[in-house]
Amino acid sequence: MKKKTFQEIEKKWQEKWWKSNIYHADTDSDKEKYYVLVEFPYPSGQGLHIGHARSYTFLDVYARVKRMEGYNVLYPIGWDAFGLPAENYAIKMKVNPNVVVDQNIENFRRQAKSMGWSFDWEREIKTTDPKYYKWTQWIFLQFLKNGLAYKGEAVMPWCPKCKTICANEEVVDGKHERCGTPVSKKKASQWWFAITKYADRLIEDLKYVDYPDFVKASQINWIGKKEWADVTFKIDNSEESFTVSTTRPDTIFGVTFIVVAPEHPAIEKIKHLIPQQYKEDVETYIEKALNKSELDRISEGREKTGVFTGLYAINPINNKKVPIYVADFVLMSVGTGAVMGVPAHDLRDFEFAQKFDLPIIRTIKDPENGDAPVDSKEKVYEGWDGVMINSDFLNGLSPKEAKEKVTEILKEKGLGKSTIRYHLRDWSFSRKHYWGEPIPVVYCDKCGMVPVPEEDLPIELPYVESYEPNEDGESPLANITDWVNTTCPNCGGPAKRETDTMPNWAGSNWYYMRYLDPHNDKEFCRRDILDKWMPVDIYDGGSEHITLHLLYSRFVYKVLYDLGFVPGPEPYKARRIHGLVLGEGGVKMSKSLGNVINPDDMVEKYGADITRTYLMFMGPYSGNAEWSNKAVEGVRKFIERYYSLVEMSIKNPADVEDIEVTKELHRLVKFVKDNVLDFKFNTAVAKIMKFVNSHKNIRLTKSQAEILLKALAPFAPHLTEELWEKLGNEFSIHQQLWPEIKEEYLTDKIIEIPVQIDGKVRTVIKVPKEASENEVWERFKKSEAFSKYLNEKSVKTKKYVSGRIFVVVTA
Ligand SMILES: [Zn+2]
Ligand SMILES: [Zn+2]
Numbered sequence: 001m002k003k004k005t006f007q008e009i010e011k012k013w014q015e016k017w018w019k020s021n022i023y024h025a026d027t028d029s030d031k032e033k034y035y036v037l038v039e040f041p042y043p044s045g046q047g048l049h050i051g052h053a054r055s056y057t058f059l060d061v062y063a064r065v066k067r068m069e070g071y072n073v074l075y076p077i078g079w080d081a082f083g084l085p086a087e088n089y090a091i092k093m094k095v096n097p098n099v100v101v102d103q104n105i106e107n108f109r110r111q112a113k114s115m116g117w118s119f120d121w122e123r124e125i126k127t128t129d130p131k132y133y134k135w136t137q138w139i140f141l142q143f144l145k146n147g148l149a150y151k152g153e154a155v156m157p158w159c160p161k162c163k164t165i166c167a168n169e170e171v172v173d174g175k176h177e178r179c180g181t182p183v184s185k186k187k188a189s190q191w192w193f194a195i196t197k198y199a200d201r202l203i204e205d206l207k208y209v210d211y212p213d214f215v216k217a218s219q220i221n222w223i224g225k226k227e228w229a230d231v232t233f234k235i236d237n238s239e240e241s242f243t244v245s246t247t248r249p250d251t252i253f254g255v256t257f258i259v260v261a262p263e264h265p266a267i268e269k270i271k272h273l274i275p276q277q278y279k280e281d282v283e284t285y286i287e288k289a290l291n292k293s294e295l296d297r298i299s300e301g302r303e304k305t306g307v308f309t310g311l312y313a314i315n316p317i318n319n320k321k322v323p324i325y326v327a328d329f330v331l332m333s334v335g336t337g338a339v340m341g342v343p344a345h346d347l348r349d350f351e352f353a354q355k356f357d358l359p360i361i362r363t364i365k366d367p368e369n370g371d372a373p374v375d376s377k378e379k380v381y382e383g384w385d386g387v388m389i390n391s392d393f394l395n396g397l398s399p400k401e402a403k404e405k406v407t408e409i410l411k412e413k414g415l416g417k418s419t420i421r422y423h424l425r426d427w428s429f430s431r432k433h434y435w436g437e438p439i440p441v442v443y444c445d446k447c448g449m450v451p452v453p454e455e456d457l458p459i460e461l462p463y464v465e466s467y468e469p470n471e472d473g474e475s476p477l478a479n480i481t482d483w484v485n486t487t488c489p490n491c492g493g494p495a496k497r498e499t500d501t502m503p504n505w506a507g508s509n510w511y512y513m514r515y516l517d518p519h520n521d522k523e524f525c526r527r528d529i530l531d532k533w534m535p536v537d538i539y540d541g542g543s544e545h546i547t548l549h550l551l552y553s554r555f556v557y558k559v560l561y562d563l564g565f566v567p568g569p570e571p572y573k574a575r576r577i578h579g580l581v582l583g584e585g586g587v588k589m590s591k592s593l594g595n596v597i598n599p600d601d602m603v604e605k606y607g608a609d610i611t612r613t614y615l616m617f618m619g620p621y622s623g624n625a626e627w628s629n630k631a632v633e634g635v636r637k638f639i640e641r642y643y644s645l646v647e648m649s650i651k652n653p654a655d656v657e658d659i660e661v662t663k664e665l666h667r668l669v670k671f672v673k674d675n676v677l678d679f680k681f682n683t684a685v686a687k688i689m690k691f692v693n694s695h696k697n698i699r700l701t702k703s704q705a706e707i708l709l710k711a712l713a714p715f716a717p718h719l720t721e722e723l724w725e726k727l728g729n730e731f732s733i734h735q736q737l738w739p740e741i742k743e744e745y746l747t748d749k750i751i752e753i754p755v756q757i758d759g760k761v762r763t764v765i766k767v768p769k770e771a772s773e774n775e776v777w778e779r780f781k782k783s784e785a786f787s788k789y790l791n792e793k794s795v796k797t798k799k800y801v802s803g804r805i806f807v808v809v810t811a
Contacts, residue, residue: 006607006639010718014113022732023118025074027516033533034071036063037512037572039541039549040078040125043104044085048111050589051542053599054615054625055578058681059540060117061616064714065676067118068738074533075118076515078125079105083504084170087435088178091467097435101128111599116608116717118734123518127507132514133437134458135524136506139556140429141440141451142563148194151449154428158186163473165432167503174293186473191430191439191500195555199223199422201569202554210574212622215546219554222547224423229407230336231416233258233313236321240270242313245335245419248345249410250402253391254363256353257323257341258313259306261330262289264337270311278310282326289328297328304329304352316415317406318392327352335421344374345381364399365389427552429503434467434476436501444488444495453489459497475499509553510560512536512571524565531567539572546577576679579624581615586626597627609716610636616681616715617689639716642692646708646723649700657701664691665707666745671770672711673738688712702727707739755780755806757789765806773800780806 017023025033038059041052056077063075079101086097093100105126112119125132143149157166159176165188170177195202203223206216229249234241242260246252260267262285274282285307289297296302306327313324322341329348330339343353344362353360365371366386369379388394394402410416430439438459440452452459462483467476477499478484488495510524516533517525541549550572557571582588583595590596602611614635619625668691675684688711700708705727713720713733724733749769753776754761763785767776777798780786796811 006609006719007603009722010114010116010608013718013721014116016731017116017118017734018113018121020731021122022735023075024120024122025072027529027532029072031070031072034063034066034073035512035533035536035538036066036073036075037536037539038075038077039539039545040080040508040511041108042083042085043079043081043101043108045089045100045104047104047107048599050597050599050602050615050627051581053115053602053611054581054618055540055542056112056117057115057612057615058578058621058679059538060612061676061681061714062538062679063118064717064734065673065738067734068710068714068736069673070737074120074123074515076123076125077112077117077119077121078123078511078515079108079127080504080508080511081105081126081128082436082502082507084167084177084433084435087433087467090435091178096463097467098128101126114603114608115599115612118717120515123515125511125514125518127437127511130458130460131521133507134521135514136437136502136510137440137452137457137459138454138524139510139560140437140502140506141454141457142565143193143559144441144451146559146563148197148559149429150192150194151189152192153187154190155185156188156190157183158188158473159183162468163471165473167431167433168428171293174296188432188473190428193427193429193555195427195552196422196424198555198558199225199424201558202551205554205558205569208570209572212575212577215550215575215577218546219551222424222551224421226421228335228419228421229403229410229416230419231340231410232316233322233340234316235270235273235324236312236314238270238273240266240273242266242324242338243336244338244340245421246340246342248342248399248403249406249416250388250394250399251342251345251363252315252317252340252406253394254342254344254361255315255320255322255340256343256359256361257325257356259325259327259330259339259341259352260309261332261337262286262326262328263332264326266338267326273311275310278308281307282309285326289326292328294331294333298331304348304355306352306356308356316410316413323358325352325356333425334423343380347377347380347382350374350377350380361390363388363391363394427505427555429506430500431503432473432475433501434461434464436503437461437506438477439498439500439502441498442486442488442495443498444490444493446493447488447490447495450488450490450495456489461501475501477501505549505552508549509556512539512553513566527565530565534567535570536572538574538576540576540578543577546575550575577622579619579622581618582624582626584627584629586624589627595627602632606632606636607718609719610639612717613639613685613712613715617685618682620682621679638689638692639719641696642688642708642712642716643719643723645692645695645698646700646705647726649705650702650723650726652699654699654701654704657704658698661695661698661700662704662707663745665704665711666739666741667749667770669707669711669739670741670746674772676714685715688715709733710736710739751803753800753804753806755783755785755808757785757808758810762789769803773798776800776806 036059038056063073067073081101086101090097157171159166159181161179161181166176171183174182176183203220226247228245228247230243230245232241232243306325309324311324312321341349343350343360360374362374364381364386366381371389384399388397388402407418440459442450444450462480464480484497486495486497513525516529560566561569614632617635671687672684709720709724721733746768750766751769752764753767755763765780765783767779793810797809799807
């Protein structure tokens with residue numbers, strides 16, 4: 001009989017898994033829940049890429065280990081299918097986005113199944129399904145009802161060729177992404193979500209979650225909460241003044257100029273003061289500056305430009321006269337739109353001072369450069385350490401003390417106050433596009449804006465012939481008069497529907513809740529199910545989503561929490577960020593370089609299990625990993641060796657159990673489990689490889705073979721399932737519990753570790769050779785030395801130098 005290929009084995013088990021639905025999470029199970037979430041993909045025409053394949057495998061392995069630990073694990077998948085690429089494709093090819101999206105999803109689903117990921121297919125969702133976006137619209141109505149959604153004007157990018165208002169994310173390098181035409185600006189009415197009302201809580205509540213530090217920092221920086229001082233500088237020889245905003249009032253003795261944003265409304269008021277010989281230059285400069293995008297104006301490394309106004313301002317603290325400039329690196333949208341120039345302690349100010357040959361006064365003797373003259377970029381000091389110098393009555397104070405003192409004096413004089421400001425702006429929540437959720441409001445001549453009643457949801461997207469915006473830049477929906485003209489739910493008179501649609505973030509900020517109750521047509525999710533399953537226990541995603549997606553979804557969840565719809569303030573208990581897959585040699589994968597690895601080709605050539613195991617082995621979870629065909633071959637050899645080791649042991653099992661091998665297997669499964677739960681997938685695989693390589697020619701007993709199968713089952717679910725069956729066991733290995741680990745087998749390799757407390761070795765404890773820092777600590781806690789030397793003292797740091805010493809420093 002011909003031997004089955006790995007691919008044939010994989011097909012057989014996939015069919016059986018999907019048919020028997022063994023990865024379905026039963027909502028009403030008594031087992032403890034565990035919710036594993038990966039960011040759902042945008043189903044593009046290219047299909048799944050290898051980066052998706054890697055991150056879905058990471059979390060699949062994790063979910064499988066959790067299942068084998070006895071948890072009721074939910075690992076769902078769906079499709080984030082609204083968005084610009086589908087709309088752009090529809091415009092180009094003249095097909096309805098629905099058709100394209102469904103084709104793409106079918107391809108993604110086929111690929112996902114071919115990789116053997118243990119998704120709960122009964123819970124599959126897509127954001128473009130009216131049964132789904134009914135609830136996206138319902139959430140919008142809750143925001144509207146509670147004053148958190150409003151309509152307001154905004155200056156938006158405008159593409160003169162497509163005649164459309166563009167979303168900010170559609171503008172790349174100042175050009176419209178769809179057609180490459182440089183965009184200009186146009187005022188337009190927009191829907192907004194009042195996320196700024198939640199700014200403080202979005203910072204504070206980070207204390208409840210387990211996110212990597214850089215993810216928390218990214219949330220905090222984007223919100224950008226800072227204490228500013230607004231300081232009034234009077235214009236010399238006039239009654240007019242400018243209010244500058246600064247986060248560093250302590251450096252006020254170092255001010256050598258003032259800079260005002262070109263769009264500052266006060267410029268108009270002081271124009272008549274500008275001496276004749278400067279007027280033309282100032283006007284020309286302002287006109288030029290206003291045509292640049294904000295991003296261009298503030299981008300780093302760009303040479304500073306500006307123009308002197310011929311006017312001077314008076315420093316309210318030391319009454320010195322300083323020149324006033326207009327320069328485009330200052331934005332009206334930041335602070336008051338005017339800044340005080342302190343070149344010794346601000347890099348941008350330093351660059352400006354160099355360009356215009358302005359004086360530089362150091363006011364902080366800092367720990368790095370002391371009081372050396374600030375004659376190069378490296379000597380600019382922006383920190384808060386050191387002492388004040390060249391600052392009259394502030395000399396000798398710390399910058400923080402000086403800041404308080406200056407703010408106090410300015411307040412007394414009526415020339416300054418402190419203000420809390422945020423970088424965060426309200427969230428623009430409408431687009432002039434077809435392919436998005438219709439916004440459920442109508443406009444009535446008599447009643448004004450009227451929300452669509454909840455019982456009338458969903459407002460479905462109508463089928464249209466053309467997806468281009470109309471001549472006035474309105475959404476293509478505006479052309480469908482049948483759809484636009486409706487009756488007012490309030491008075492029954494004629495009304496018109498809102499033709500803007502929601503942005504592509506709308507469906508992705510609450511999808512993780514819909515998985516919990518995907519077929520419910522009465523609520524977005526039943527409350528008792530939310531109580532049981534939220535928050536998500538672990539959420540994996542890419543580093544491109546650690547700012548906005550995370551912030552928006554946390555915000556929406558908080559609003560629903562305040563309205564009593566969900567059980568807690570945060571949707572995700574823990575967030576992890578995977579690295580990228582790079583091509584051979586560490587370069588980015590790209591079509592033009594011809595180094596793109598397609599998961600389909602890998603499955604065809606090697607099968608899913610070798611592909612999965614290689615993806616886990618190729619490098620650490622959070623680092624970027626380089627593709628290597630040689631290493632893929634190495635993994636193929638390992639899997640074949642593993643397969644034949646177990647197969648041989650099934651045909652011809654060991655007569656007597658070698659207890660040393662059993663002990664090693666116990667240590668192996670413990671290591672694999674601990675490392676997977678610690679997101680060290682690569683070291684877990686390496687350990688199994690090592691075991692197989694050092695036991696090539698042995699035979700295992702049935703129970704030994706079972707342990708070895710379970711160790712690899714999360715990585716290579718198909719082949720281990722096949723061998724499990726060959727061993728005479730019942731379907732399925734993936735519904736078995738993880739092998740019970742015998743403590744006495746682990747303690748075989750016991751080593752002695754000296755424990756050093758505050759520089760002195762106080763005791764020696766016995767620990768398993770592969771104990772983690774936490775395990776060593778736990779064992780030490782049970783020792784006499786612990787109560788003798790550490791009782792009631794608080795520990796400042798502890799560190800386990802693996803296999804050598806445990807070091808404790810007390811506070
Ligand atoms: Zn365009
Ligand atoms: Zn009406």
